[in-house]
Amino acid sequence: MTKDVIALTPKIPDLNTLLAGLYAGGPGLGVNTTADGAVAQLCAPDGRPLVSVEAPILVQVPGETARLLNRPVADGPVWWTEARASTAVAEAERLAGSFAGRLATVLGGTVWPPEAATTDVIPLTTDVSAVAVPATATPAVDVLTTSTAVVIQDRPLVPLTSWLADALRSATAADRALQIVTPPTTRLTLPTRTALRGMPNRWVVQHPAHGYYDGLSGAVLHWKKGTFTPVRDENGTAQVAEAFRAVTDTGERQLLLALRTRHPADADLVLGRALETAYCHLTDGPPVGWSTAEPVNLPWSTRQLTDLARSRAPQPTLLTAIGHPDRPALATIRILRTPAGVEEDITLAVGYGKDEAPPLDSIEPLAAALAAEHGLTTLLTSLRSARRDLTVPPHIEAPPIPVALTLSHSEIKTIGRTRAEHPPLGPAPTKLGHPSEHALHYPLGDGTGPQAWTTFQQLTYHLKRA
Template identity: 75%
Template sequence: MTKDVIALTPKMPDLRTLLAGLYAGGPDLGVSTLADSAVIQLHAPDGRPLVSVEAPVLIQVPGETARLLGAGPGLPDSPVWWTEARASTTVAEGGLLAGSFAGRLATVLNGSVWPPEAASTDVVPLTTDISAVPVPATAAPAVDVLTDNAAVVIQDRPFVTMTSWLSDALRGATADDRALQIVTPCTTRLTQPTRIALTGHPNRWVVQDADHGFYDGLSGAVLHWKGGIFTPVLGENGTASVAEAFTATAGTGERQLVLSLRTRHPADEDLVLGRALEAAWRALTGAPPAGWSTAEPVSLPWSTRRLTDLARDRAPRPTWLIAVGHPDRPAIATVRVTRTPAGVEEDIILTLGYGEDETPPLDRIGLLAETLCAEHALASMLTSLRAARRDLTVPPHFEAPPVPHTFTLGPGELRAVGLAHALSPPLGPTPVQLGPAAEPALHYPIGDGTSPGAWTTLQHLTAHIGAAPGTAH
């Protein structure tokens, strides 16, 4: 198991300050680097890592510290330097060493520590008999347990965020054909990027509940540890049971508006990515995104040019990134940029949160669809509404799936399907034609965002579109 401690400082910790912090364990412990010097490790005399410290990140996005750590007294807002340490608790002194490291940085640089109770400046001598402690099977800073089947990450913090630590763990697990399984207490919630990243079996969010044991925080399935992996407990009929803690929920009246859209652009030197996302953000909130990054915390001010440069530098490899909104209007998006034979594609999931007394701007979706088709190479877009938290975090209990509201078929996709075919789905709905007659798009009203029957309507529609003579099967 690991313990996370974060130093938040107004100035960047330089190498001298970092080394002073790493002397929290006294002169007998060693220091080394890995990941091209992006991670510094404090290790025992036998070389075993005790504390791993990631390179400091300058957070320039307002509200980001509160979004990820929760509001609290003394928690600084941007701009602030975020230096995160992960301590192995297989050795008793690990957590104390991380707290002393962070406390020393905060003391020297007039900053603060999260969680506050972890901070100290004490020297923590290593008294544990290291030879009696089993050597972990993995040296990856984010992974606590590694088996043939799973990479297990244990997190004890209010929100599990898609940090660079966790992103590296996910990439490593995927490359090695292992499941990434995140274990948390029942008080923890996921951020939307973490929820999206866990999509796909057998990755899991494993929740430990004092009264109900282990269960899957996204499906509710009761779990147990078997064969080096958390897997569902199956009954005599071969089905998994659902934990009582997962189903015990109460409605709050809060909602989320979800847009899932894809754009497809010619791969030319003038292409600027992110403009479709910015257009959607402006249309629905009145402002552009506040910031973007390839991991959480989101650190960089919004810039379509900078994210385009990053994607171009990484091509032909895909680029995955996160965008967030301003604190007064909860909004978050993930974007996957992929180079394909057809050009450059952006797969975007934008989620916006609304309180019980707020009305989601469903009346703006039609005009937004028209704008995206005319100016931003929209291939398709599905909008939906769901009963879920305004702050966009994911709790470990049941949340109803989103209910479809509209579906848009962009001009390029419509050419492949054929206008006549797309205009006449036999079971409805009746589409609205967008744009000029020479280059039309179609916008289908699916439902009001509350009736589950809209899923049936959408399934019939997509089956009809997929059966068009010009589409690939």
């Protein structure tokens, strides 16, 4: 049974309903709040948290609950109330299920996973005095050492929830690694994958036959000095787990765009329009939702997105945007105030099935629109063999193959017009926009031939020599 339980209800759980759910363990347990009241906790008599409940979130984005929970959910907005059980006390999982079951019963909703739902009173029989007091106040963290915060997840898909985002912020502030431990049947969402980018953060897969390995690199791991670290041979080389090598080509692909924009920092600036343009060129319309974490719960609004980024400046803002469920499309946006202005660092992935052709002929018109109207500095387009649903499995995936590179007029000025327009080994670029201030679009291939990497490396070497 998962340690995370979610109540999905058509009405917001009011205070009385939340309290009724929190008394799933009977009158002997207590209730506490943390995170400035944003998290309620069901506590043992000695005060240790057994179940932590985050404030309900209104999910207004079509298909979002089905995407994250892999099950059909009724149409329309739904309140998402997530409870996380402590892994230290056996009854905590059942208490979380009883809490969620009580909310769903009172408000006419459902529980995920369905088998967790109950309305029973769950008595606390564990002698909590014999259980070590957790060293962390962060609800998502199960094990805390001087170097590492470990989060145990037993759900099929691990999204970047506010729980995990908080755990990552806390770990980073304390100079600790964040390591997520899952079974081999678990996948990550792209925002979670992005959050774990870079060592010492890791996705640790616990395989019943192969032990522990890194779900992103395949390195065999062991627990050493309070952290998961690679097992190395006498030459210092890390081993790769056999389970990581196993992969079946399904014919599914992902179109990947890495684009950067730069805008003057003025009062009329509206962010998110470059991403909106990319969605409209590659899918049937603009993004349908955005948020700072998953689930993505807010209807798409460039104005609200801009207001949030402005309120956080000069600190960076990291956001997620999602498209209509008919065409999987997911983006992460990092907004940063710099001396040059306001910059958007955007990564967009769009999924395609075996019999669906990625719209490569739309890339050049998109690049022209971004360069002319949305402050584009660079755009790199790639294609890869990967899941249409954009989730990340714990096995090897083929690297993306470059399709095209676009440079803005300002980048060309920095490099030098003559050098940028005449790479000696090709490819010959296409000029986009006004003749006196044009961008350059370099076609690199159709995303199927690995020789495109050689072409791309030769091109970037030539451009960087400036």
